[in-house]
Amino acid sequence: MTEPGALDQGVAQSEWTATVVGHHRLRHDIAVIRLIGEFVPFRAGQSVEVRTAGQPGVRRRLSPALPPSLDGKLEFHVRTVPGGWLSGSLVADTEAGDEWRIGAPAGTFHVDPEGDEVVMIAGGTGLAPMRAQILELARAPRPPHTYLFVGGRSPRDLYASDMLVLLAAELPWLTVVPVVDRLSDPNWADEWYEHTRAEVDVDFPADDLLEGTLADVVGSHGAFDHHQVLVCGSPAMTRATVDRLVATGTPRGAIQYEGF
Known part of the structure; x- marks a missing residue:
């Protein structure tokens, strides 16, 4: 059975849209950003590629802090990287209503719930x-x-x-x-x-x-x-x-x- 949002008119979908619903600045260099949008088919522990409407040509890999949910909830913990093209802007300038494009889930982190x-x-x-x-x-x-x-x-x-x-x-x-x-x-x-x-x-x-x-x-x-x-x-x-x-x-x- 295909997960919602995994296919688009018979072609594998490579990007999904999400909208910022919360931006919480916790430290001078750290923010927690919450979004809701299309279901993104990643696995808990993986990272995804993020690009924003403000800097559409810049991509940054971030790890969701929530497992995948069919209602499209996403949460990212972002820290400013010195000299980074996108992280500083995400921490300081993100606002509710901003649209992000999410793609390219990758990574091999996993835990066996029946393991050690x-x-x-x-x-x-x-x-x-x-x-x-x-x-x-x-x-x-x-x-x-x-x-x-x-x-x-x-x-x-x-x-x-x-x-x-x-x-x-x-x-x-x-x-x-x-x-x-x-x-x-x-x-x-x-x-x-x-x-x-x-x-x-x-x-x-x-x-x-x-x-x-x-x-x-x-x-x-x-x-x-x-x-x-x-x-x-x-x-x-x-x-x-x-x-x-x-x-x-x-x-x-x-x-x-x-x-x-």
């Missing part, structure tokens, strides 16, 4: 594909226990802390481990962070924060030799974490990873 325990390691907005897969696992009858290590440079870099605290409270099989390079925030003000703090009263308890790089913290746990392991973040974070996992005994073949 899961270890997810997410740096920054590498959280997005992990969240999509967690929500997909939540639909399974008996999801495997899942450990989500989520990292940032400092506590305020953990931009989705409220969502993760509530999600872990709702899903008994999910354990969230917050990791920061340093326990203190930088001494310059981020107006978007302050605005968000004024509206949200849910956060990771300070005692729950582990100090160190994601590579060091996950490496300190020893080998994940009977686990499904996924790593997503910046290229440098991904390389360092995968190397540390392998050095501490995690089989390289058990690690799925993507740097962006």
Whole structure:
């Protein structure tokens, strides 16, 4: 049976249209953008190619933070990339009503809901594909226990802390481990962070924060030799974490990873 939107007059459809319905600036360099439109046939954990009406010739790959839904809901976590052609505009200038074109689903991230325990390691907005897969696992009858290590440079870099605290409270099989390079925030003000703090009263308890790089913290746990392991973040974070996992005994073949 063909999924809705997968075919157009007998020809495989390569792009789908979605309209921005929400733009939430959470940090000076991070925004959560929500859209509704045509059904996009991706798999939870994959990325898609995005182009906007404002910059139709520029394409950027983003990972949806929700699993695919027949009602066409999409959510993206976008961070400004220095020198990037599109990311800065998406974070700062996106408005409700903007039309996006979504295409080219790609990627091999996957979790077997009947398989071994899961270890997810997410740096920054590498959280997005992990969240999509967690929500997909939540639909399974008996999801495997899942450990989500989520990292940032400092506590305020953990931009989705409220969502993760509530999600872990709702899903008994999910354990969230917050990791920061340093326990203190930088001494310059981020107006978007302050605005968000004024509206949200849910956060990771300070005692729950582990100090160190994601590579060091996950490496300190020893080998994940009977686990499904996924790593997503910046290229440098991904390389360092995968190397540390392998050095501490995690089989390289058990690690799925993507740097962006």
